[in-house]
Amino acid sequence: MHRRLVFWCIATAVLFVLGGILAACHRQMPPVTFHAEGRPAHLSEWHVVAVADGKLVLNQGVVPYDLNTPLFTDYAHKLRTIWMPQGAHANYDAEQTFDFPVGTVISKTFYYPRAAGGAEGTVLRTYDSSRDFAGEGLDLAHVHLVETRILVRRASGWAAIPYVWNTAQTDADLARTGAVLPLTLLDDKGASEAFNYVVPDESQCSSCHARDWVTRQIAPIGPKARHLNRDYDYPDGRENQLVHLVRVGYLQGVPTATQIPRNANWMDTHQPLEARARAYLDINCGHCHNPKGAANTTALTLDVTAGDDRHLGICKPPVAAGRGTGDHMFDIVPGQPDASILPYRMASSEPGVMMPEIGRSTVHREGVALIRAWIASQQGSCLATE
Numbered sequence: 001m002h003r004r005l006v007f008w009c010i011a012t013a014v015l016f017v018l019g020g021i022l023a024a025c026h027r028q029m030p031p032v033t034f035h036a037e038g039r040p041a042h043l044s045e046w047h048v049v050a051v052a053d054g055k056l057v058l059n060q061g062v063v064p065y066d067l068n069t070p071l072f073t074d075y076a077h078k079l080r081t082i083w084m085p086q087g088a089h090a091n092y093d094a095e096q097t098f099d100f101p102v103g104t105v106i107s108k109t110f111y112y113p114r115a116a117g118g119a120e121g122t123v124l125r126t127y128d129s130s131r132d133f134a135g136e137g138l139d140l141a142h143v144h145l146v147e148t149r150i151l152v153r154r155a156s157g158w159a160a161i162p163y164v165w166n167t168a169q170t171d172a173d174l175a176r177t178g179a180v181l182p183l184t185l186l187d188d189k190g191a192s193e194a195f196n197y198v199v200p201d202e203s204q205c206s207s208c209h210a211r212d213w214v215t216r217q218i219a220p221i222g223p224k225a226r227h228l229n230r231d232y233d234y235p236d237g238r239e240n241q242l243v244h245l246v247r248v249g250y251l252q253g254v255p256t257a258t259q260i261p262r263n264a265n266w267m268d269t270h271q272p273l274e275a276r277a278r279a280y281l282d283i284n285c286g287h288c289h290n291p292k293g294a295a296n297t298t299a300l301t302l303d304v305t306a307g308d309d310r311h312l313g314i315c316k317p318p319v320a321a322g323r324g325t326g327d328h329m330f331d332i333v334p335g336q337p338d339a340s341i342l343p344y345r346m347a348s349s350e351p352g353v354m355m356p357e358i359g360r361s362t363v364h365r366e367g368v369a370l371i372r373a374w375i376a377s378q379q380g381s382c383l384a385t386e
Helices: 002-028 202-209 241-247 273-284 341-346 365-379
Strands: 049-052 055-058 064-065 075-085 105-113 123-124 137-139 143-154 157-165 173-174 179-186 192-199 210-212 230-232 237-240
Touching: 002 157, 002 365, 064 241, 105 123, 105 365, 137 143, 143 173, 143 179, 157 202, 237 241, 273 365, 341 365
Parallel strands: 123 179
Antiparallel strands: 049 055, 055 137, 064 075, 075 105, 105 143, 143 157, 157 173, 179 192, 230 237
């Protein structure tokens, strides 16, 4: 009996101490602030993330998420988060971005793994994220923060606000006109590639996020069912992201698992090549190349709604590509990636030729290889169309 009492006293004391530590941590970061208007000068004014004890940590109620196939941005790694006001929730949609309530704050922090002993501005070109995280936050001993983009749902609609991290890695400053940051990518074989990382200005953010090019109303790109339908390693265990969002009260109206679409992971070679390529084009190109997007005049549809025909570019002559055609006749020539415009433009970093037009300064070599392999696997001919 005496031993039980001693154990209970010790356990209670430990819980009291831990509770005090956690309470102190929460006191250090005020609650997330929804700014209904304006553009705060510093990222820290949102209280979504903060630098503490060598980590970039998430505030209470800020939920991290990832995508089955992410959008390519010069090999940057990304920490994505969602926060909503207490009692608010998004409504599920099978195809489009979820219907998020006013007050929603979505953040995306771009960062790179640090090169050990590397010069200032030298970062790693790697898909390995095993050293990125420390508990619930990013380990600043191993990663270099570049920018954080805020998407906030206001009464008038979504607003995109970019922030660039300072040299000390303590906070990020408002960058309405964007920024150009010289960096050097270092691969695992020691080869380096210098490039200019371009932080888009507000108008460029809006051009990519415009869900309807006529109304110019913008919306998030990633938070859709087919992108989010995957597992995530949360601090309290691995769980499907949609199930988790429902459990924390951030999402309603989700159907049974078998009814939820799921895009392929473009890097998972166990999945069909067709599914991987279509998922890659969907997230990287589909937000512009769709019937209502910024590239709707091209008659090229690259989101998941496109059929395996001219809408997808198969044997389709270019409409407004200019010198971006590379003197090729069709967007996609089945079985012939070298004769196809699509991989030609993806493999370029020259303004006026490269696709996407903004959002990258380097060529995504692995992405180009995927699309080339997909085109090479296609059957058919464009001879009857010539």
